[in-house]
Amino acid sequence: MGTLLSYSGLTTKIRAMESRLLKEPQYREISELLTVPQVVAYLKQQPGYQKLWSEVDEEKLHRNEVEHLLRRTIYQDFARIYHFANPEQRKFLDLYFKRYEIVAIKQCMNNIFDHRDVVLDLSLFVEFFERHSKLNLEKLTGSSSMEEFIENLKGSEYYAVLSRLKDSMVHPLVFDYGMVLDQRYFTQIWKAKQKLFKGVDLEEVTMAYGQKFDMLNLNWIYRSKKYYRMSPHQIYPLLIPVRYKLKRDEVKRMVEAESDEELKTLLYQSYYAKIRSEMSPESLEEAYVYILRSILEKEARSHPHSVAVMYSYLYHKEHEINRLTTAVECVRYGIRPEETIQYVMKN
Incomplete structure (x- = not known):
């Protein structure tokens, strides 16, 4: 009851803020716009930006x-x-x-x-x-x-x-x-x-950040070997010194894998391939976004009166801004709407 009471007002506030986050149809409308001032004018009409941007002159930005x-x-x-x-x-x-x-x-x-x-x-x-x-x-x-x-x-x-x-x-x-x-x-x-933290809050923070750190390490191992051709002794100091679902020897085998194929096999054997079966080394960044978003959405629904509701909202808000920043760049350079929406929704 104490947790319920302490979070009730905050949860109600955050739920109201969540209702103002942009949805895919709105991003599609933005992708059809022709200029950056048009994007700003569009956002000024959206509940999440209307009040904050009311005094903004889109033509002078x-x-x-x-x-x-x-x-x-x-x-x-x-x-x-x-x-x-x-x-x-x-x-x-x-x-x-x-x-x-x-x-x-x-x-x-x-x-x-x-x-x-x-x-x-x-x-x-x-x-x-x-x-x-x-x-x-x-x-x-x-x-x-x-x-x-x-x-x-x-x-x-x-x-x-x-x-x-x-x-x-x-x-x-x-x-x-x-x-x-x-x-x-x-x-x-x-x-x-x-x-x-303690109780449910501790469990949720541990799960969310634990999987986040594991996925960041997987991404960095893959990118450092694939694109930068780093040696194991160059990779180890750059990894986050946290293990959650990845075992230490598992990380060691990935870092020291002698080929892309060996790394791919080890990745398919990992805990995270079970969560997202279509995951491949090339799609690790998308898998990272998918897994973290899924965890936060699930925990925020299951435990609406917990730290998860704050973390989930801030995560989604930051991704909204990333998507809008991408959309602005695409509109600025005249990228076709169908391509723009693909770039935007990958974030």
């Missing part, structure tokens, strides 16, 4: 500004959920929020490594980050080198990890910095879950 506005809706929805959450529920949201900090950090690092003269404008996100983060976005976006950028991270939990990487490698790439941030975040979640 650049592509990057559209993408920023789309991402801003994720943060606004997160803030709504946070407002309705109690202190216990906010423990999950505080942990989840770190992914948004890492996204912002990666954007800044990409700008530095690309040597772009364009000033990265994250001003739309400042108010949100001031409430939930210790990062100083103004300082970070103004950094012109990695040395300055890392110095501007002092006081945050990311300073030490990026400093160590910079000192341990001769010329670390943006990929290296991003990978170490992701690994730290994933490991942090796995270690913290036992302290933060």
